[in-house]
Amino acid sequence: MNAWEIELIAARGDREQRAAAREAARGRFRRVRAGIYVPADALAGGSAQDLHLIGMRALALASDRPLVFSHWSSAVAHDRATLGNRFGRVHVTFSAPGLRSFDRVAGHVFALQDCEVEEVHGLLVTTIGRTVVDIAGAGTFEEGVVTADSALAGGLTRDRLDHAVDLAGPRRAWRSIAEVVAFADGGGKSAGESVSRVTMVRRLGLHPVLQHPLFDRRGRIGDTDFFFPDEEVAGEFDGLVKYLDPRYAPMGAGKKAYDEKVREDRGRRVTRGWARWGWAEGRDARLLGSILASAGVRVSRLVR
Template identity: 35%
Template sequence: MDEPHVLLRARLLAEGWSDAELRRRRQSGELVAVGRGGYLPADDPRLTTAAAAHALRIESGEPLRADDSVISHVSAAVLHGLPVWGLPLGRVHRTRDRRTGGRRTPTAHLHTAPLDAEDVTSIDGRLVTAVARTLADIGRTEGFEQTVVLADAALHRRLLDAAALRRVLARTSGWRGAPPARRALGFADGRSESVGESRSRVAILRAGLPVPDLQWEVSASHAWLGRVDFAWPGVVGEFDGRVKYGKYLRPGQDAGDAVFAEKQREDRIRDEGLRVVRWVWDDLRWFGEVAERLRRAFAAAR
């Protein structure tokens, strides 16, 4: 069943509501304001997710909306369904094909920049920057790690290919922020399967460790043992996100069964003479200890 649309003030007033009634329902907690002149019931589950709430603000409209603009930057990433880890979601972003006239408020940012036909697509009737252009714009304005997370996901989901990235980078090569965008998008790899794996790749790079192989298949003489997230000669690395244990549960299994099965799998990998290093979400904030464990494993595997 389709989720309900945002209740727009103009439509509610046309249907006989009054501003006083809207105000009372907001004060009682029955309605929550979403964006400019948009409302939803307070128990709408989309309000609990930052990306979903941002999409609702896009639907309700924003003060800097312009008829000749398209949804862009992080707002476009939200509509494309990409993981917007670490990106600020307080402002709705739009871009118009002009040289000047950009503006910014606490809730909206209107950018000005050239827009080619290849840079624009449509999602549910809204004009939005295409995936490649969205990644280039975010790469020019946001951090390396956040851009890598987005680009890895886009490539993994086959929302674009490397050729599309090269074309958009060529078109924006002289723009402000183009060098960091080129670096982040050049580092992207569609074999990365999650935000945690993408962040791990960045952490490995920043620690000065050797570049790992991704999704490496481990086979023994008697059986295929599965894939590991990262691999170096004699060493494998696994990002241990909680979701991993629930993602591939067989009928009748619970999370404890999956954890036990993963432990058995790791034991079999070690039996093949490979050293296993694991890390979790908290380790990605301060990767130094994991980096040292990896270096010790490299030295022991020689």
């Protein structure tokens, strides 16, 4: 589904609202917000991000004044990675506390300059740099790093990110923001890789090379997510999205799994060790440390 293109049905007046409510009771419509509906069958297969984006569009349609979507909502609009479930409420930044009068809206009160706001498919959202700053200040370190890595990987330059920090101005969470920005690296290609790197660096004291190219006599094998040059060990984060999302597996999960096996077989011949892990291990220092040690990485830091 394309959440930007799904039709929003605005029921104006009592008669239209009653008719829409009847269609919803029959299962033909899905109520998104008071007076705003979508065809129920259009939501099939939608992700949490898709549904959140539809909620943003519905809120903008229902509002009697322009709204600036920010934080996790802006990250969704920019198609940047996020961590955790922050999609229960739409995130909007207001200039004053008294303006926060919407249902199911997480209102944030911060000053915004015109250059920190842009339009994406008709919605006003904070720029990606400002979005990173806001998430880094309001979320956990991991959440901030995931979106910051994704923004840098998507084309945001380090200079523009630093400029966004300066534009946002001082706030209570400035130290958290500075730590996230300093740690961020565009080599993180997925949320799972970013979380794994946080665990490696902050919990295990490891500093792998990101997106390291591997070659054999046949040519380039590909880039491995992590590489430990001293031990010549490759590490790969494996999430389900790699196999189930058509963007990464256009020929299907089976073909993707086969291609990954061929790639790993070639990679193992030019490395001294190969490690794979998923979400549970990537967030658990003891589990990830054990996997890496078994592959040959020297893990010496005591996990707290």
